[in-house]
Amino acid sequence: MFHTLVAAPPDPILGLTEAFKKDHNPQKVNLGVGVYKDAAGQTPVLTAVKRAEETLLQAEKTKNYLPIEGHSEFDQATQALLLGSDPAGGSAGRAVTAQAPGGTGALRVAADFIASTLAAPRTVWLSDPTWPNHPNVFQAAGLRTASYPYFDKASNGVAFDAMLSTLESLPEGDVVVLHGCCHNPTGVDLDRAEWQAVAELLCRRHLLPLVDFAYQGFADGIREDAAGLKILMQHCPDLLVASSYSKNFGLYNERVGALTLVAESSSGAAAALSHIKRVIRANYSNPPSHGASVVAAVLTDGELRALWEEEVRAMRGRIQKMRQAFVETLQAKGVDRDFSFIARQRGMFSFSGLTAGQVQALREQHAVYVVGSGRISVAGMTEENMDYLCGAIAAVLAG
Ligand SMILES: Cc1ncc(COP(=O)(O)O)c(C=O)c1O
Incomplete structure (x- = not known):
């Protein structure tokens, strides 16, 4: 054979x-x-990570399975890091988060969720160029991929008019993958006004944004880099975010990431989470614990968090x-x-x-x-x- x-x-x-x-x-x-x-x-290994690991080593009492959606403190801390902890920011009750094995794992869970839960056919639109693994991940879930113009070689900037006019022409319900910051491979990001225009278009044309957020903290700052995401959240009823702690925590081989979903209503978000859990259960059942415990420990401890933010800086x-x-x-x-x-x-x-x-x-x-x-x-x-x-x-x- x-x-x-x-x-x-x-x-x-x-x-x-x-x-x-x-x-x-x-x-x-x-x-x-x-x-x-x-x-x-x-x-x-970041010092904040080492310190958290030392404490965890002493405190850990069991290697029992995590829930399908992972560590709850990790999920909450991730949501706050992405969307802000202020409910006035608009995420209260509308957002759910599931831990995933790295940003790639989060993308694949998103892809399986889209393919198995949302009405077909949906094309996933990727920037031209994009991270070479994007087409692999979405196609492996059975989704069709296509690309929208993004990089303008002449100016080494964003081909914004061409990008908008392609997005304008997409069929309702299609998925648009956007890089949250530090676009891979070009290093060229949308500015605030461009995010506003894209968010308004996606909402008006009923397109679903999926933000790949693998480099939070590597452009202007941890909070600053989430600006585009927050603009999308204000405009779009529904939104997916695949985030990664590989780079900003240096936890490459621990495989720590998350899929966050924002829905129009809290009941929609809860129903969506039940499907995300179904997808995870059929895939790897539940996520690994160590890296997510480290991230949760650092993000929820004032001193460790300050140290981590300094290391990212x-x-x-x-x-x-x-x-x-x-x-x-x-x-x-x-x-x-x-x-x-x-x-x-x-x-x-x-x-x-x-x-x-x-x-x-x-x-x-x-x-x-x-x-x-x-x-x-x-x-x-x-x-x-x-x-x-x-x-x-x-x-x-x-x-
Ligand atoms: C744009 C982009 N998305 C996702 C990932 C995946 O990150 P992870 O290693 O957490 O799976 C990467 C990693 O290089 C990336 O560059």
């Missing part, structure tokens, strides 16, 4: 990490995967500093192409504009690993590798 199978292609991003690990060049640089690295090129600050240094070092290396847009973009990623051939030359001649689309993960830059990296890019551009 299995001997007839042809191997599936490697994942374009995780496959790059595998190739990077095998490279013996001591100066190799990995700008592929979106994992935060500190100034020493390490992905450390430091990660954000380092990335912004690297963006600036990258632009300046390229200039110093005599590169005459204008890369100043990279300093204006947000989060871990930017679209560098490097061609597939240049990406290949960087890897083969300089051991600099970049995704084929030219997306660079700024978090892989350090003060130490900046000179080598920019020298390699200058050499490849000079051709």
Whole structure:
């Protein structure tokens, strides 16, 4: 039976990490995967996480199953982090949250919920470009995917008019995936006025927003980055949010995320949660405990929370500093192409504009690993590798 199978292609991003690990060049640089690295090129455990883990280790009394929807303190704290804790903000009773295994798990639960609960057929609209795993996740749930224009190569900004006119033409009931902040792969986000216009359009055209929120805290700040989400919540009767603690808590391998659903009424939200639980039960039954316990402990303890917010601020600050240094070092290396847009973009990623051939030359001649689309993960830059990296890019551009 299995001997007839042809191997599936490697994942374009995780496959790059595998190739990077095998490279013996001591100066190799990995700008592929979106994992935060500190100034020493390490992905450390946050101090707030370590402290919470020490306490939890002593306090934990059972390894009994969690409820299907996960830790209730975690779910409540997540909702407050996303939507604000002030009921006047409009979420009171309208929102429900279920813990999920990472942002990917939350997206897949959302996809299964949409596919199995809402009237078909519904197309899921993804930004062009988007995180390469988005089509996989929605298609695996049996949903059709298509894309709306998002990135404008000429301005390195949002192709906003084209985006709006495509959204305007979608059939009622379709799902529109929006990146909450730090758009992956472009680093280009909607501004406040653009969020308002999109929210108004989605509401008027009865389209369902699904916000993928994997980088809260990496653009302007933890609260500031939820601005678009809050605008959507004010306009849209129904809303889905798939959020992740992989990046902002550094809990990559603990798989911690959540699916939050906002409905027009609390009874609608409760009914929707019953379906989300049905989907989870048929998939992985109930979520893992450790990472969510850590997040709940940090978010609900004043001291640990302040420490975490400071650690997120430091990660954000380092990335912004690297963006600036990258632009300046390229200039110093005599590169005459204008890369100043990279300093204006947000989060871990930017679209560098490097061609597939240049990406290949960087890897083969300089051991600099970049995704084929030219997306660079700024978090892989350090003060130490900046000179080598920019020298390699200058050499490849000079051709
Ligand atoms: C846009 C986007 N969504 C979701 C995810 C998934 O995050 P997680 O590792 O929590 O599954 C990522 C991770 O890279 C991402 O970039």
